[in-house]
Amino acid sequence: MDAILIINGPNLDMLGIRQPEVYGYDTLADVEALCQRTAEEENVSIDFRQSDSEAEIMGWIKKGRATTSGLILNPAGFTSTSIAILDALLIYDRPIIEVHISPLFRRDEFRHLSYPSKAASAKIEGFGIRGYEFALRKLAEWARG
Template identity: 45%
Template sequence: MRGTIHVLNGPNLNLLGEREPAIYGHDTLADVEAMCRAEADAAGYALEFRQTNAEHEMVDWIQAARKDAAGIVINPAAFSYAAYPVLDALKLCDCPIVEVHISNIHRREAEWRSKSIMTQVVTGIVSGLGVHGYALAVRHIAEVRGRTK
């Protein structure tokens, strides 16, 4: 294995496939994990896939991954807008970080949804490509890390 890619999911994503399927689709978080695992396996990376509704748990996971992760894919969900401890933890990371949003946050009904505070510290963003954005983010990290090793 070449390292571990961490895929971290924020609040309410445990209900993916049930919650607002017109916006987030019918795929479940288990489906997303399978897609990410296939990408990571194909590139020779281990995958750590997690979801939490608790901000402190997300901070702990980021801190644990910050020095030895090949990369982090994070869908901060509602943490995007006011979770400054998550933002501060991401600032400490030495690896590529890709922020993923299933919906296009810039086209959502409320303006506040388009203003993710995480954007200022991540390497890149995938927004509006559905759950396939996760697989693209994992592939991107694998390709970037492959060029730097």
């Protein structure tokens, strides 16, 4: 069974509370449950994580090279700021799908830049938490070859 690493960046632990007009009322637990159901349907396992720490996220990405066949990353607040996460992603030599719950192109101008996109195989944004499901299904398909 292939493992997919799912990393959520800063403040995503506050989904459902923080700006529901932007992110909706689903919680991070709802995202994890959706990913778990999808993983079972796709016959893959997931390693689901969240951190407000850039260093911790970088460590997970680097360690994931040895144990996972794909990565879903919602870099959240690090999207427009972290060259360090981009550098870690460039080391991760497996498919990467960047996911955003809200459409970045409709948000503040400074949010339009995404450093992780430079390393991503694909990017999904604006579909709410369903973006995670779409990404997971695609990574499972790629893992099957």
